[in-house]
Amino acid sequence: MAGTSSMIVAGLTATALATVGYLGHRAADTVPPDLRHRSAGSPAPAPTSPRGDTRPTALPPRSGLGQRVVYSLRHDRVWLVDRGDRVRRTFGVSPSTVDPAPGTYRVTSRSGSVTGSDGVPVEHVVRFAAVDGTVIGFSAAVDGSAPVLDPRERTGGIRETRADGAAMWKFATIGRAVVVVP
Helix, strand or coil: CHHHHHHHHHHHHHHHHHHHHHHHHHHHHCCCHHHCCCCCCCCCCCCECCCCCECCCCCCCCCCCCCEEEEECCCCEEEEECHHHCEEEEEECECCCCCCCCEEEECCEEEEEEECCCCCEEEEEEEEEEECCEEEEEEEECCCCCCCCCCCCCCCEEEECHHHHHHHHHHCCCCCEEEEEC
């Protein structure tokens, strides 16, 4: 009987490890190339979506007016937009496990540095929404890493590179519009 129990536990453990390995591999596939760790001085590859297609860099239509941050859920891309629809900067991001609904929000709070919900120290945190108690915002990992997403965990941190996070921090002050598009 003890031998059977040991075999069941061993089988369950092997299955759990295989599942975690698979989920980790799938999560790594969703990290935008511009957030993957690169050696110093290596050029950033062309951004691609988790599906592998090239992400558009043109400002999405019907994405608001005036100075604003535009966040595309489909393309995991952000645009910092000045008056006259002039794009100041656009960049890829690594999404969180909880997405805000499409719509217009306002930056409600900011933090220079905190620990992210995944335990990673982050900086330039710009918060703009909440979904069922999960706060949604942009941030950059101090170590430059992208999050490893666990679909069972509710996280709201949309990860950017440190350089993009610094640009977001300067642009997205309290009250700035954040337009989320599908």
